[in-house]
Amino acid sequence: MFIRWLLNLLLGYVVIEAEGGGVEKLFNLALSRGILFWNVRRRGDKTVFSTYPDNFPLLRPLSRKAGCPIRIQGKAGFPFLFYRFKKRRGLVAGLILFFLFLYTASGFIWFIEITGAEELAEESLRATAEDLGLSPGTLKRGLDFYSLEREFLLARRDLSWVGFEIRGTKLEIRVVEKTLPEEDFRDVTSDLVASKDGLIEKILVLSGEARVEAGDTVREGEILVSGILTAHYQEGEEVIEGEAGAVRARGEVWARVWYEFSAAYPLTEYTRERTGNRTAFHTLSFLGREIHLGAPSSPYGNYEVEEIKRRVKWRNLDTPVEFMTLYYYEVEVTARELSRDEALFKAGEELFARAQKALPPEAEIAGHRREELPPREGKLRLRLVIETRENIAGEMEHGQKEERTD
Amino acid sequence: MPGVLPVEKKKGKRIEGYLADFFELPRDIVMDLSRLTLIGDGQLHLENHKGIVEYGSGRIKVKTGSGLLIIRGEGLVIRNLYAAELYVEGDIQTLEIAK
Numbered sequence: 001m002f003i004r005w006l007l008n009l010l011l012g013y014v015v016i017e018a019e020g021g022g023v024e025k026l027f028n029l030a031l032s033r034g035i036l037f038w039n040v041r042r043r044g045d046k047t048v049f050s051t052y053p054d055n056f057p058l059l060r061p062l063s064r065k066a067g068c069p070i071r072i073q074g075k076a077g078f079p080f081l082f083y084r085f086k087k088r089r090g091l092v093a094g095l096i097l098f099f100l101f102l103y104t105a106s107g108f109i110w111f112i113e114i115t116g117a118e119e120l121a122e123e124s125l126r127a128t129a130e131d132l133g134l135s136p137g138t139l140k141r142g143l144d145f146y147s148l149e150r151e152f153l154l155a156r157r158d159l160s161w162v163g164f165e166i167r168g169t170k171l172e173i174r175v176v177e178k179t180l181p182e183e184d185f186r187d188v189t190s191d192l193v194a195s196k197d198g199l200i201e202k203i204l205v206l207s208g209e210a211r212v213e214a215g216d217t218v219r220e221g222e223i224l225v226s227g228i229l230t231a232h233y234q235e236g237e238e239v240i241e242g243e244a245g246a247v248r249a250r251g252e253v254w255a256r257v258w259y260e261f262s263a264a265y266p267l268t269e270y271t272r273e274r275t276g277n278r279t280a281f282h283t284l285s286f287l288g289r290e291i292h293l294g295a296p297s298s299p300y301g302n303y304e305v306e307e308i309k310r311r312v313k314w315r316n317l318d319t320p321v322e323f324m325t326l327y328y329y330e331v332e333v334t335a336r337e338l339s340r341d342e343a344l345f346k347a348g349e350e351l352f353a354r355a356q357k358a359l360p361p362e363a364e365i366a367g368h369r370r371e372e373l374p375p376r377e378g379k380l381r382l383r384l385v386i387e388t389r390e391n392i393a394g395e396m397e398h399g400q401k402e403e404r405t406d
Numbered sequence: 407m408p409g410v411l412p413v414e415k416k417k418g419k420r421i422e423g424y425l426a427d428f429f430e431l432p433r434d435i436v437m438d439l440s441r442l443t444l445i446g447d448g449q450l451h452l453e454n455h456k457g458i459v460e461y462g463s464g465r466i467k468v469k470t471g472s473g474l475l476i477i478r479g480e481g482l483v484i485r486n487l488y489a490a491e492l493y494v495e496g497d498i499q500t501l502e503i504a505k
Contacts, residue, residue, distance in 0.1 A: 028457040031489045040484030042463035049487070 008038075012077025014053045015039075022068035023047045029062045030055075048073060109138045110169040117175055120158060128155050129173060140166060188397045189246035192225035194218045195394035198255030208249030218255065224393055225249040246398060253393040256366060259386045261354050264379040265347035269336045274304065277330035285322045300330040340380070344372070347382040355386055363388040440470035444498070450477060452492040466494060474504040 018026060027037065035058060040049040051059070056072065063070045085092045112129060114122045129135065132151055134143075145164040152162045152173075161176040192208065200216045208225040212218055231244035277300070282293040298305075305328055312321040338346070348370070359365075366387045373381035422437045434441040434454060443451035452468060452475070459474065460467040461484065466477040482496035 024458045024461055027461070027487060031457065031487070034489060036489075037487035038485055040461065040487055042461070042482075047461060049484075 008050075009077050012053055012075065012079035013050050014056055014072050015048060015050050015074040015076070016056065016059070016070050017043075017073040018047045018049070018063065018068050018070045019045065020068040022066035026059070026063055026066040026068050026070075029066060030059060033058065033062075035059065053079070106169060107140050108136075108169060109134065109140055109166070109171045110136050112136060112171045112173060114173045114175065117177065119177055120175070125156075125173065125175065128152060131155065134171060188248055189227045190248050190395050190397040191223050191227050192249045192251060192253065192393040193396045194220055194222045194224055194253070194255070195392045196220055196255075196257050196390075198257040198392050200224075200253060200255045201389065202252075202254040204252045204254075206250035207247050208251065210251075212253075218392075224253045225251050227398060249395070251393060252391050254389055255392045257363070257388050257390055257392065259355065259358060259388065260383065261351050261358070261386075262373070262381065262383040263347045263350045263354070264376075264381045265338075265343050265350070266379050267338050267340075267343055267375070268378065269338050271334050271336065272302070272304075272331045273334070275330045275332050279328045281326040281328075283324040283326070285324060287320050298328045300328060302331040302333050304329045304331050343380040344382065347380060348384075351382060351384045355384060359386065359388065360390060363390040438471050440472065440475070442475070442501075444501070447498050448495060450492075450494040450498055450501075452494070454490050455492050458487075458492075463496070468492060470503075472503060472505075476500075476502040476504060478502070 027040075030037070035051060035055045037049045037051050040047065042048075053075070059070060112126060112134065114125050117125055129152070132148055132155070134148065145166070149162050149164055152164075153159060156162070158178050158180070159175050160178040163174045165172040165174070197219050198217070200212050200214050200218060202214060203210055203212065203224070205225050208227045209229055211223050211226050218224065227249040228246045229244045231242050232239055233242065234240070279299055281295075284291040284293065305326060308325045308327070310323045310325075312319045312323055351370075366389045368384065368386045370385075371383050373383055375381060423433065425431070426433045426437060433439055438454065440455055441451075441453040443453075445451070452470070454471065455475075456469040456471065458466070459469055463482050464478065464480060466482055466484070468475045468477070477494060477498060478500040479496050479498040482494055482498070484492065485495050486493040
């Protein structure tokens with residue numbers, strides 16, 4: 001039915017009014033000629049029906065034959081609408097112009113949205129886009145976003161990725177900022193000093209003068225690479241040493257560093273275990289007043305205490321009444337003699353945990369040695385020596401006492 | 407066959423009816439009869455009619471292969487009026503076939 005209705009609307013139809021009693025004859029005559037009707041209804045002594053407009057001239061002679069005059073009551077459908085539009089050229093022109101405008105306008109970029117910029121100013125990214133010819137009002141056609149992305153990235157050193165996406169008339173620029181390493185570009189002069197005691201293994205000087213060499217033992221705070229340069233010049237037979245300016249010392253000094261950890265572990269281990277016996281003491285507190293229900297004291301020799309506080313509630317509402325219970329648990333303490341291996345293992349575990357905390361993460365472990373010391377006071381004693389290879393060069397600016405740690 | 411009013415063929419009809427039964431073919435096709443479909447009391451579909459005899463909002467008379475079909479009701483409207491098809495809408499009250 002919908003299809004029919006749409007078809008009728010597309011083809012257009014006329015509503016015809018027929019007068020008199022010969023309507024049936026008219027219908028039969030028309031039907032025999034293949035003329036179709038629809039929406040036939042009676043309105044008083046008139047009959048109204050619809051048919052295609054082309055049929056109307058064919059109906060004329062038939063109506064005369066049937067003796068029932070007909071006249072067009074109404075016209076509907078697109079063809080008639082177009083006919084009306086023909087007479088209103090301005091309206092049609094406006095309509096066409098509107099769609100033309102809409103079509104052309106949709107071919108441009110009207111909005112630029114930038115997402116992903118956290119540190120960078122959106123304005124500067126917008127400016128970069130504009131330099132590449134991407135600004136509101138740019139024609140979308142002919143833009144090669146793939147190469148534009150690359151150009152954008154080349155133009156911005158502070159971005160690690162950029163993506164363009166067109167959504168209708170909106171250009172979405174998504175950026176990922178580059179995290180640049182924080183470099184210290186201060187104009188200072190400095191020395192490299194040892195941050196730890198160690199045995200120099202390798203020395204690499206980028207700027208400055210080495211004061212130590214491989215094989216030297218250095219103490220913490222000793223100058224490894226000096227920023228103060230010396231110059232040698234000859235004066236006759238004599239070679240004179242003099243200062244030739246200062247630089248900021250740079251380099252790496254790799255040294256062997258030893259760490260020593262020791263741990264003592266008792267050979268007797270005490271374990272506490274609850275026996276399951278417990279005594280409870282209740283206390284009621286109300287507006288700062290406490291009412292003890294029984295004097296709290298432990299009936300056990302070895303015990304643990306647990307306190308549980310509970311506010312008395314009444315239908316989701318807190319009341320100022322608090323209920324406190326003290327639980328005394330009886331605890332059984334058992335002493336256990338540990339075997340030597342067990343104690344060693346436990347002490348080793350402890351040492352390992354301590355070493356992990358103490359060693360700098362960048363240190364490279366070169367070796368370790370573990371030795372047992374004679375037991376004292378019933379405790380097993382263990383010593384762990386870890387040898388690492390690490391960069392011990394720390395920068396100290398001239399005229400500064402404290403070592404900088406950045 | 408638009409416009410061709412039926413010519414009574416008593417003998418032929420009998421044979422056709424017999425054939426239709428034998429071959430289990432629908433009678434409306436074989437014997438040039440009308441097919442009426444009434445949906446509820448509001449829509450009546452009439453296929454293979456032979457012409458309208460009377461049209462009014464209270465009564466429609468249509469010629470069919472088996473006689474005159476009289477549709478009585480209120481606010482009767484012919485939604486579609488094609489050469490062999492008729493579709494009536496409205497409050498249909500009685501259907502009568504006058505031989």
